[in-house]
Amino acid sequence: MAPNRAGTPAVLLAITSVAALAVVLQFDGPPAVVAGLLLTLVLPGYAMTRGLFPGRSLSPIERGTLAVTLSLAALALGGIGMFAGGARLSRLSWAELGVGVTVVSALVWYLRQRTRPDSNWSTADTVEQGAVPLRATTLSTRKAALRLAPLALAVLFVTVAGVVSWHSASRADAVAxxxxxxxxxxxxxxxxxxxxxxxxxxxxxxxxxxxxxxxxxxxxxxxxxxxxxxxxxxxxxxxxxxxxxxxxxxxxxxxxxxxxxxxxxx
Missing domain, CATH: 2.60.40.10 (Immunoglobulins)
Incomplete structure (x- = not known):
């Protein structure tokens, strides 16, 4: 029986909807804090990690670090873009940005799952009795590039955010x-x-x-x-x-x- 590939993106979107509802209804206390943290530090980056690297096997620490880094980078760039476009930066606009990034990334994740072959079903390599399977002793260029890709992407996001911030600050200095x-x-x-x-x-x-x-x-x-x-x-x-x-x-x-x-x- 094939796995339900839409299940996990659907759960992510459900959590995002609940968090967004808590922000829109302006809940107070712990619910508002949890919802805000999810929409700014967790959900957008987690969805982006899944969408960008659907076939990567990441440890919980790697996935958590990427989720926080990509969330902050995406919201920083999005916030600068909203400010440059004249949008009012408010509680609601930040929530809309977090929800938008999460939904788009979850959709990419779902579509990339559909185009990938089923990786949950595999056949173990058979080895003749008494033989010792060979273990790769060197890291291929492709694997090294895949392992470094999340870090490079995070650095790219932060660099672009810094450049855009500097450009925006330079323009602000020229305001009459x-x-x-x-x-x-x-x-x-x-x-x-x-x-x-x-x-x-x-x-x-x-x-x-x-x-x-x-x-x-x-x-x-x-x-x-x-x-x-x-x-x-x-x-x-x-x-x-x-x-x-x-x-x-x-x-x-x-x-x-x-x-x-x-x-x-x-």
Whole structure:
């Protein structure tokens, strides 16, 4: 009787479904912890190990190490891809990623089982009575490559994750933005009608930018400045504002109709 090849992938998918359900329903306590650990450290890597090396005989330690390594590598790459694509990294999105990797790998595992000859049925080699079977004393190149393949794959995953992370960090450094600040210029004398504040603008827009800085309070006070600031340069001005009330500074870039930055000083 032939073995049921779909049995083990089906069990893996059933466990994955239960773990995903625990995350989606936001269980608390031990169930949530167990489900999260399974979806991040065990199930994706285990399914990938089975799908990539269906004919390999691995020890429990080797299979466990591969499961954890491949799970972390796959989720790291997937997380970077989701972040680069603008997806929100949340509890649900991580669960979806873990489930997706597990399901695809389990499907590959099942399909590769169908294309392989039945390896569970074998005939022992017969040896003439009194003869001693020869034992291979050298490791063939093919066997050595198969044994090193899991390690090489894990190193490849980690290397690609590192390269993608570095590239993403380099792109993040090039993000355009502007800093706006308002701080007191010094102590205010008791009973004074005005106080001095320092308005500061730091340009990180990757080019020289024309700004408009508008300052106002809750009453009739109004002031405006139009600095032109080079990239990575700082512009600052000290100006007198009412001694009481909340002062608001709003920054507009050229062409803006709504404030790009806004800060307050009480």
């Amino acid at each position: 933005f502007t800093e706006l600040s308002i701080v007191p210029a010094g102590p205010v004398e008791e009973g004074a009608a005005q106080r001095d504040v320092v308005i500061g603008v730091i340009c990180h827009e990757q080019h020289t930018t024309q700004y408009t800085v508008k300052i106002h309070d809750n009453g009739s006070f109004r002031a405006s400045f139009t600095p032109r600031v080079r990239n990575e340069a700082t512009w600052a001005v000290t100006t007198a504002v009412p001694a009481t009330g909340t002062i608001t500074a709003e920054l507009y870039r050229e062409g803006d109709t709504t404030p790009y930055r806004s800060v307050h000083l009480s």
